[in-house]
Structures are given as C-alpha cells and as structure tokens.
Amino acid sequence: MKKTLLDYEYSNKTVLLRCDFNVPIDNGVITDDKRIVASLKTINYLISNGAKLIIFSHLGKVKTEEDKLKNSLYPVYKRLEELVNTKVYFSKVTRGEELEKLARNLKSGEILLVENTRYEDYPNKLESDCDEELSKYWASFGDIFINDAYGTCHRGHASNVGIGKLLPNGVGYLVNEEVSKLDVIMNEGTYPFVVVMGGKKVSDKTLVIDNLINKCTKILIGGGMCFTFLKAKGYEIGKSVIDEDNLEYCKKLLDNYSDKIVLPIDIVTDQGIVKKVDDIMPSEAGFDIGPETIEVFNVELKVAKRVVINGPMGVFEDERFANGTKELLECLKVNNIKTLIGGGDSAAAVNLFGYENDFYHISTGGGATLEYLGGTKLPGIEVISEK
Ligand code: ADP
C-alpha cells in the first residue's frame, strides 16, 4: 500500500501538490471545471491541516511560444479562487524570483498555484524529460510531495516523478481511489471475470488485451476493433475500420483463445441497417453491435462477478449507433455487476447516457488507466513510498 496524504502532519509544512488541472479552455473560459472540483477534497484537507500549499499542474502541450499564451493556468487560478475559502496566489513563472518570493511569503492555509509546468518544455523539454536540475529546484520549495494527478501518472515528468523522488511523499485522495479500485478489480480473484473491449483500433489496445486475456473468463469484443477480428476469421467487413497491421495478431489470439473470445454475430451498418456478420456488403461499414450480439454479450455479463469495460461498442456519439454501448451499460446496472470503466471515451459514454453513479468505478485517467490495465507500472505511482 502506498503512503497517502493521511500519513503526514502538515502544520507549517510546505506541501508541493501535483494536481491535474488540464481542463478544457475556450477563449480563456473554462468549459468544464470537473477536474478542479475533483481536486478540492485533497486541497481542503491539506490547507485545513495547516499546510502552506504550492500546486503544480500542466495544461495542454507547450511546443511553441504561442502555446504558452494559449495554455496559461491563469483561468484555473481564477476558478480555484472562487472554489476555496482561502487566499490563492498565482506565479506567472515556473522558475525565478517571482515564484521564490511568493513561496517564501506563503502562510499556513494559503495556496500558491504555479503556472503550467510545461512552460518548462519550451525550448527544452525540461518538464517532460524529468530534468534533474528542474526537479531539484521545484523540490527545494517543499517539505512533502503529494501526487493527486492520476491522469499524468503514466508519465515520468519533473513535476511528479522528479519532485517525488526527492521528498517524503504520498498519494492524494483521487490517486488513492483510482489505484485502490483498479487493484481490487484486477486482483480480487472472483470469477467469472468478463472483459469488454471496444473502441476504434486494435493497435491502441494490444497491451490491454494481452494482459487481460490470461486473467479473464471471457473477453467480449465490439466497437471498431471487432472488424479486424472478423476479417481475421475470413468475413467480408466492407468499409468498416480495419487495422491491417494487427490482422496476424488477431488470428493468433483467435487460435489460442477461441474459448474466451466472443465476437459479434450481427452489427448495425453506417446506414442504420442490422446485418448478420456474414452479410456485410463491400460498400457498408459496421458502426455498432447488433441486437443479437447484445443478447449474447448480456448472457455473459449477467453472471459476471466483475467486469472491466475498455472502449465503447459503437460510434456512440451518434444516437443511431449508441444502442450497443447503452444496452450493455444498462444490463450491468440492473444486474448490479461490479464494473470498472476504463478509457476516456468509455467514461464519456457513461456520462452521456447518465450512468455516472451506477458503477463500481469510472476511471478518470484515459492513458494512465490503459497502461495500468496493460500491466505497466505507472511511474507517478511507483515513485510514491510504500507504507
Ligand atoms: P476509450 O477512450 O474508451 O479507450 P477508444 O478511444 O479506443 O475508447 O475508442 C473510442 C472511439 O471509437 C469513439 O470515438 C467511437 O466513435 C469509436 N468507435 C466505436 N465503434 C466504432 C466503429 N464500429 N467504427 C468506427 N469507430 C468506432
């Protein structure tokens, strides 16, 4: 078990907190502040326990001088000020006298937000390459490091791993919840363990498939990726998405795991017509799984003890092709199946259809969760000390 924010005393200590404030901003206006709001639990715990709190976050990518203007954390600073009950300061620089002075004058219970850590990526990728000097410089401001930026945990950057190596450390509430829930669902050893794979491409998910296929009872494959499997089985798939580079990979999986892999038997075409998989015309593309497939999949899901979903079953953004994804979620909900949703678009689908409070866990870290499900150790978690 990793150390958490609850394992330290904060009175008069300076805490460096890595948050994920990578929010969508349109013309200087935050269009969705969910990530800021989600961080408040950790922030409020730290300041109410007397910490002087210095917060770091990235926002977008910084590859040019113009990116800096576009990706300033200033709007986040203004929003954070509204959301907390204490004085918040903002350092327009990620390094230098302004930051040093603000940090020096910070009082117990106050917050200092530092400008986008990726300002250090231009002209040299100091943040993203985990530059040692930069890590030491930032770490010199604090006594304790808390990582609450789950979505960045698959990156070994200066502001998470670099600082983390140099200070006593722990995870915040958000990271702790993500990691505990993922650990439980992956390791609790209950069966049937059913994995649902979907989304666009096989290539995005080979690591996840490789890691989960040995652990699960059944793997249900829908979304765009099922067509590479269907093609590998010799079906005409028309204009459906295909991942030629992974045809051989799919063939091999089908040979080795024929008892585990469940593929669609019918699909919905781009014209909205339900077709058996052996009736797809060269001019057609499959955009969703069909009603018979939904039934077959639901038979497996209903009896599952735990389910991991990674990727939607169809082009759910279009109502005409949302049914497969929706029906599977509905089945899991009404049967009260312990379900973890991983993947940015899968989580978006869950929210779009109003299931945000119905599952065991909806992971917020797209890339980080994919890597975790793929069996990769996340550097942002690994750097945190064990209890
Ligand atoms: P996640 O983010 O949950 O891991 P992906 O990024 O792999 O999921 O895939 C999500 C995208 O896959 C969605 O934008 C969806 O429209 C698309 N998709 C799903 N099914 C199909 C399909 N049959 N053909 C083309 N695109 C699809």
Ligand code: MG
């Ligand atoms: Mg995605």
